[in-house]
Amino acid sequence: MNASFIHPVQDRLEAVEAHMRFQADDAHPDLSAALTHLIDAGGKRIRPIVTILTGELLGAPQDRLLDLAAAVELLHTATLVHDDMIDGALLRRGMPTLNAGWTPAATILTGDFIFARAAKLAAATGSVAVMDMFAEALTIIVDGEIRQQFTSKGLANLDDYYHRIYAKTASLFELASGAAALLAPVDSAARDTARRFGYEIGMAFQIMDDVLDYSAIQDRLGKPVGSDLRNGLLTLPALLYHKANPADPDIQSVIRRNGHQPNDIDALVARIRASDAVNQAVDEAERFVQRALTLLEALPQSGHREGLEELARYIVTREY
Amino acid sequence: MNASFIHPVQDRLEAVEAHMRFQADDAHPDLSAALTHLIDAGGKRIRPIVTILTGELLGAPQDRLLDLAAAVELLHTATLVHDDMIDGALLRRGMPTLNAGWTPAATILTGDFIFARAAKLAAATGSVAVMDMFAEALTIIVDGEIRQQFTSKGLANLDDYYHRIYAKTASLFELASGAAALLAPVDSAARDTARRFGYEIGMAFQIMDDVLDYSAIQDRLGKPVGSDLRNGLLTLPALLYHKANPADPDIQSVIRRNGHQPNDIDALVARIRASDAVNQAVDEAERFVQRALTLLEALPQSGHREGLEELARYIVTREY
Numbered sequence: 166m167n168a169s170f171i172h173p174v175q176d177r178l179e180a181v182e183a184h185m186r187f188q189a190d191d192a193h194p195d196l197s198a199a200l201t202h203l204i205d206a207g208g209k210r211i212r213p214i215v216t217i218l219t220g221e222l223l224g225a226p227q228d229r230l231l232d233l234a235a236a237v238e239l240l241h242t243a244t245l246v247h248d249d250m251i252d253g254a255l256l257r258r259g260m261p262t263l264n265a266g267w268t269p270a271a272t273i274l275t276g277d278f279i280f281a282r283a284a285k286l287a288a289a290t291g292s293v294a295v296m297d298m299f300a301e302a303l304t305i306i307v308d309g310e311i312r313q314q315f316t317s318k319g320l321a322n323l324d325d326y327y328h329r330i331y332a333k334t335a336s337l338f339e340l341a342s343g344a345a346a347l348l349a350p351v352d353s354a355a356r357d358t359a360r361r362f363g364y365e366i367g368m369a370f371q372i373m374d375d376v377l378d379y380s381a382i383q384d385r386l387g388k389p390v391g392s393d394l395r396n397g398l399l400t401l402p403a404l405l406y407h408k409a410n411p412a413d414p415d416i417q418s419v420i421r422r423n424g425h426q427p428n429d430i431d432a433l434v435a436r437i438r439a440s441d442a443v444n445q446a447v448d449e450a451e452r453f454v455q456r457a458l459t460l461l462e463a464l465p466q467s468g469h470r471e472g473l474e475e476l477a478r479y480i481v482t483r484e485y
Numbered sequence: 486m487n488a489s490f491i492h493p494v495q496d497r498l499e500a501v502e503a504h505m506r507f508q509a510d511d512a513h514p515d516l517s518a519a520l521t522h523l524i525d526a527g528g529k530r531i532r533p534i535v536t537i538l539t540g541e542l543l544g545a546p547q548d549r550l551l552d553l554a555a556a557v558e559l560l561h562t563a564t565l566v567h568d569d570m571i572d573g574a575l576l577r578r579g580m581p582t583l584n585a586g587w588t589p590a591a592t593i594l595t596g597d598f599i600f601a602r603a604a605k606l607a608a609a610t611g612s613v614a615v616m617d618m619f620a621e622a623l624t625i626i627v628d629g630e631i632r633q634q635f636t637s638k639g640l641a642n643l644d645d646y647y648h649r650i651y652a653k654t655a656s657l658f659e660l661a662s663g664a665a666a667l668l669a670p671v672d673s674a675a676r677d678t679a680r681r682f683g684y685e686i687g688m689a690f691q692i693m694d695d696v697l698d699y700s701a702i703q704d705r706l707g708k709p710v711g712s713d714l715r716n717g718l719l720t721l722p723a724l725l726y727h728k729a730n731p732a733d734p735d736i737q738s739v740i741r742r743n744g745h746q747p748n749d750i751d752a753l754v755a756r757i758r759a760s761d762a763v764n765q766a767v768d769e770a771e772r773f774v775q776r777a778l779t780l781l782e783a784l785p786q787s788g789h790r791e792g793l794e795e796l797a798r799y800i801v802t803r804e805y
Contacts, residue, residue, distance in 0.1 A: 193631045247597060251590040270571040270634050273593060277567060278627045280597070284604055285620035288613060296616045300605035307598045311513045314590050 168479050170472040174217045177227065177234075181213045184235040188282040199275045203242050212341040213238045214476065215366070219359050220345030222469035229290045229348045236286035236299065237341045243279035244306055246272060251314065252396075287344075295344045302340040305332050318397035319420050321407050326400065330371035331364075338367025358463050362473070365457035369480045372450040375400035379438050391434035394419060401449060406442035451481050488799050490792040494537045497547065497554075501533045504555040508602040519595045523562050532661040533558045534796065535686070539679050540665030542789035549610045549668045556606035556619065557661045563599035564626055566592060571634065572716075607664075615664045622660040625652050638717035639740050641727050646720065650691035651684075658687025678783050682793070685777035689800050692770040695720035699758050711754035714739060721769060725762035771801050 171178065182204065189200035213234035220230040250272045280303070287299040309332020317325055343360030378393050379402045393400050397419065399407065407416050415433035437443070457477045464470055491498065502524065509520035533554035540550040570592045600623070607619040629652020637645055663680030698713050699722045713720050717739065719727065727736050735753035757763070777797045784790055 192628055193635065195635055196628070196631050247593055251593060269589065271631075273567055273571060273596075274627055274631045274634065276593075276597075277600070278624065278631065280600060281620060281623040281627050285617065285624060288617040288620050291613050293608060293611050293613055293616070296613070297605065297608040300601060300608050303601040304598065304605060307594055307601050308512050308516070311516050311591075311594050311598065314594065315513065315515055 168475065170218070170475040170479065171214060173468055173472055174214060174221075177217050177231065178210060178213060180231055181210070181217075181234045181238065184231055184286075185239060188235070188239065188286070189278075192278065195271070196275060196278055199271070200279065203246070203275075203279075208241075210238065211370070211476070212241055212337060215338060215341040215363060215473070216345045218469050218472045218476065219342040219362070220348055222464060222467055222473070223346055223349035223351045223355060223359065225345055225348035225350075229292075230345060232286045232289040233295065233344055233348065234341075236283045236290070237337065237344070239279050239283035239286065240299070240303065240306075240340075241337055243276045243283060244310070246276035246279065248310065250276070251310070290344075290348060292344075292347055294347045298340055298344050298347065302336050305336040309333050309336070313398065319399075321399050321404060321416075321420050323404055326404055327368070330368060330375070334371035334374070335364050335367030338363040338370065355464065358460050362457050362460045362464075362477075365453045365460065366477050366480055369450040369453035369457070369477075372401050372446055372453070373480055376402060376443055376446050376450070378402075379434065379443050391430065391437075394434060394437075395430055401446040402437055402442045405445045406437045406440050409440065409442065410436075447481065454478065454481050488795065490538070490795040490799065491534060493788055493792055494534060494541070497537050497551065498530060498533060500551055501530070501537075501554045501558065504551055504606075505559060508555070508559065508606070509598075512598065515591065516595060516598055519591070520599065523566065523595075523599075528561075530558065531690070531796070532561055532657060535658060535661040535683060535793070536665045538789050538792045538796065539662040539682070540668055542784060542787055542793070543666055543669035543671045543675060543679065545665055545668035545670075549612075550665060552606045552609040553615065553664055553668065554661075556603045556610070557657065557664070559599050559603035559606065560619070560623065560626075560660075561657055563596045563603060564630070566596035566599065568630065570596070571630070610664075610668060612664075612667055614667045618660055618664050618667065622656045625656040629653050629656075633718065639719075641719050641724060641736075641740050643724055646724055647688070650688060650695070654691035654694070655684050655687030658683040658690065675784065678780050682777050682780045682784075682797075685773045685780065686797050686800055689770040689773035689777070689797075692721050692766055692773070693800055696722060696763055696766050696770070698722075699754065699763050711750065711757075714754060714757075715750055721766040722757055722762045725765045726757045726760050729760065729762065730756075767801065774798065774801050 185204055186201065189197040192200075216234040216237055217230055220233070221227070250269065284299070287296050290296070309329055312325075312332065313329055317329055339360050340363070342363030343356065346356040346359035349355075375393065378400065379391060389395065394403055399416075399419065403416065403419075407413070407420075410416065413433070413436070415429055415436075419430075419433070454477045458474060461470055461473055461477075505524055506521065509517040512520075536554040536557055537550055540553070541547070570589065604616075604619070607616050610616070629649055632645075632652065633649055637649055659680050660683070662683030663676065666676040666679035669675075695713065698720065699711060709715065714723055719736075719739065723736065723739075727733070727740075730736065733753070733756070735749055735756075739750075739753070774797045778794060781790055781793055781797075
């Protein structure tokens, strides 16, 4: 990623990476190798960027932000490890998952170890409030994953969808920005604004991820187009398509069969892609980003605030 | 368990149970049911008793101890859930494990959820030092489990054994007593004494558990006698037997095959049971308990100190 909002924080982002790598230095060699693999697999590091930009904008100490940013990204990494195992995914970001080459025992324990290191880094911030927000985010993420596994399949319900993407993604963005503000010498109004900024961009981020599932090519995403639907999960494009086409027998079949896919899922995915539902979903993501930009107006004007604005806009201008 | 050291803290122990149950109240119904099942399955609650006795002895506030005791027991519970899954165990304490009736996804996520709630309770103590010790204990436990899975099988090495039982058990007892002392208005010498007391009884506790694996009946333990050895793991009785009988071909076979069991494992287990190794292992546990009792002499004399003394002695007088 070569987005302009990264440049001002590039060196701190590299420090976050180094801090993450350091967490496995005294661990079992296999574990250390696993963590290195996961860190190499990369990702956009958008959550640590949010933490650094928000925290520095509000005057939080850089060393505490380094701990927090690494904690947030490791928490994200740990949940991916367990999710990939649960979903049986063999690829993520085009790289093999741990799950693809490791035993279930190794995968579960690697996830647990990364959770433990993330918690240790959250404690290293020295803030009980950060620690509490960290533990709360973890609870929300896991509860959401359980809901996704056991309740959400075949459910054509917008409230359930928004709850699900909050738990899955926006809760961690809330932590990334909200906990950064907790480390800064600012009042509760500014902290609340920072937290809500994270919420809004997190919701937009997950909607765009769900849009991507209907538009990206297999090579880029590392999974087949429409994979959520094939797994029985209706995300925003499918929900909007269903709203416009309630009688489509194939989407009815996804809903009725509660997670079982119809024979002609490819045709259904093609119809959703050809419909206006995908554009409508992007419009919805843009509304979240617009709310995020409005929230930023209450924070101090600076290059870092501009960075957060660019980051928010970047979320809805990713190429699809 | 009807040991005398429980009576003075019975009401607080009931409060800890209620506090643990409350953690799943707002979660997904299946998750809530799983946590209730795990809490009903019980166990001796010896870790929360250590927390309450130590903390109250040193003057820590009762409400913070309640949070800590529930955090420690939930952390213990979460590690059991993942361990049972890793080991494929279908019974624990004579009750079905989650693993026996649930999908892997549900089991992994239930463990993660309990970790999350434990972390939240540790944060609720309001002490960064407690939170840090909590995260450190989790790291040690998971690293130890990884070592047990990937390094320790077939290893006839006492250092490895002591490291393993520290990671598996004594680290959590250290947390139970050490974090309780962190919540009390005492100096660092008293805190160190409390932490080391937890270490010594934790080591004794795990040695006695390993002794039990060579002496209890299947009905009571819920697993076959010698299960560790069948799984390629040499615990103290096997290590002491090996020291006295280095040429025994069957124990050589366990070591050489690195985790694979010889055909005549029943005969080997019977020889270990008939040897003096089991008694020697109990002697070793008694030495740990003796060190624990000596440490207690530095703490204030009170009914609670007597309770800790009784608890320490109880560990080596369980019936085998």
